Amino acid sequence: MTGAASPDPSPNPASGAALRVGLGVTLVAGTALVVLGALLVPWDPVPGGPLVPPDPLSVFTAGQVERAEEFSRWARVWSWSSLAVSTLLACWFGFSRRGRAVVARFQRGPWWLRVVQAVAVLTVAGRLVTLPLGLAHRQHLREYGLSTQSWAGYALDLLKGEALDIVVTSLAVIVVMACARRWRRWWPAVAGSLVAALVLAGSFAYPVLVEPLFSSFETLPAGSLRTEILDLADKEGVEVDEVLVADASRRTTTLNAYVSGFGGTRRVVVYDNLVEDLPPEQALSVVAHELAHARHDDVLVGSVLGALGGGLAVGLLAVVLALGGRRGGRAWSMADPAVVPVLLALFAVGSLLASPVENTVSRQIETRADVDALETTGDPAAFVEMQRQLMLRSLADPTPYAWSQFWFGSHPTGLDRIALAQRVAERLDR
Numbered sequence: 001m002t003g004a005a006s007p008d009p010s011p012n013p014a015s016g017a018a019l020r021v022g023l024g025v026t027l028v029a030g031t032a033l034v035v036l037g038a039l040l041v042p043w044d045p046v047p048g049g050p051l052v053p054p055d056p057l058s059v060f061t062a063g064q065v066e067r068a069e070e071f072s073r074w075a076r077v078w079s080w081s082s083l084a085v086s087t088l089l090a091c092w093f094g095f096s097r098r099g100r101a102v103v104a105r106f107q108r109g110p111w112w113l114r115v116v117q118a119v120a121v122l123t124v125a126g127r128l129v130t131l132p133l134g135l136a137h138r139q140h141l142r143e144y145g146l147s148t149q150s151w152a153g154y155a156l157d158l159l160k161g162e163a164l165d166i167v168v169t170s171l172a173v174i175v176v177m178a179c180a181r182r183w184r185r186w187w188p189a190v191a192g193s194l195v196a197a198l199v200l201a202g203s204f205a206y207p208v209l210v211e212p213l214f215s216s217f218e219t220l221p222a223g224s225l226r227t228e229i230l231d232l233a234d235k236e237g238v239e240v241d242e243v244l245v246a247d248a249s250r251r252t253t254t255l256n257a258y259v260s261g262f263g264g265t266r267r268v269v270v271y272d273n274l275v276e277d278l279p280p281e282q283a284l285s286v287v288a289h290e291l292a293h294a295r296h297d298d299v300l301v302g303s304v305l306g307a308l309g310g311g312l313a314v315g316l317l318a319v320v321l322a323l324g325g326r327r328g329g330r331a332w333s334m335a336d337p338a339v340v341p342v343l344l345a346l347f348a349v350g351s352l353l354a355s356p357v358e359n360t361v362s363r364q365i366e367t368r369a370d371v372d373a374l375e376t377t378g379d380p381a382a383f384v385e386m387q388r389q390l391m392l393r394s395l396a397d398p399t400p401y402a403w404s405q406f407w408f409g410s411h412p413t414g415l416d417r418i419a420l421a422q423r424v425a426e427r428l429d430r
Helices: 013-040 062-094 097-104 111-143 151-182 187-209 224-236 272-277 280-295 298-323 337-377 380-394 402-408 414-429
Strands: 217-219 243-246 257-260 267-271
Touching (some): 013 187, 013 298, 062 097, 062 111, 062 337, 062 380, 097 111, 097 337, 111 337, 151 187, 151 337, 187 298, 224 243, 224 280, 224 337, 243 272, 267 272, 267 280, 272 280, 280 298, 280 337, 280 380, 298 337, 337 380, 337 402, 337 414, 380 414
Antiparallel strands (some): 257 267
16 A cells, blocks of 8 residues: 555554653642742732722822823734734644744754754744834833933843843754753753753842843942931841942933842842932832831742743643654654744743733732831821822823733732731821
């Protein structure tokens, strides 16, 4: 009997072993993630029970609410459209023959070079397709006065961000694929451990390797604000050698501060416009919030949970690849660079599905930092006014869609934070 040869349906012993190891990695990493999440995340940070946010019109004028809602409406259009288009494009490349055709163009050179080439082409393709939406969103920010950055500066940041995405993604794929090529049966366990280590290393190195690519920093100069911040750090039991000021005003009019890194790379950073535009007592409320993150080692906790999430992702990847369907008569193999489009598609879908969990954890941690800041400064009035200013400067929607806040909101809403300050003020008055 003649005809085209069909794929060998016989089971692959190595694939079966990888499936079992992948299931084991998924179980171990998932269990550790749940246990540590339950122990380390503050699941009940609000004193006195659930909050009732105030009426927006009791905090803002009708004109301010209308302007924020109008801005947010179109900001969501551009950002959600970009997310949808990029996810659909990744799935089109990953789950059709088109992605394999792209990788097939790169046949020369070692396998790791083919991985880098495939990641670069697919990442750039995704950026080009969503670029019109990104430009529309940037123009929207400029029209409402939220962006002060030139188009040349925006283009440079875009190029640097794209290069960084390609480097990081390629490194992760190469590590996992190298393990699959070296240990055909045990690669999920080895790769999961290495990916977890990379997440921790990346979080540790981010402040000194990545942040300087996009911002310049200088030490907060000596003065009353610096003295008060250091006193506040002592009060919260946080060791702070210096507070850095980022040149954010050349990009945005919004106000912010953050803590990044852990151990020897931990740093407290405030935006220059926050230092210049907010009264000292409001600036201290912002810094007290960030110091609370440092006090609880929230960056380290998030990094550990992220590392476990990376191990879990590798375990799930091994399961999906082992159980996945066939494309063009060839099964998905983690050892083959042709699987790169599949990996990028699975990452895009997985990131979207994991967002509610990640952001729920983030909101709990942010709420605890707010509580600590309020109790440390003892100045709820300054905290409330600071939140008002942050919302006005960023044109934050005072009442976002509940499902949107659940899925994408990494912080409590501004009105929830104001309600929290009012709750703490009542407790302090007793």
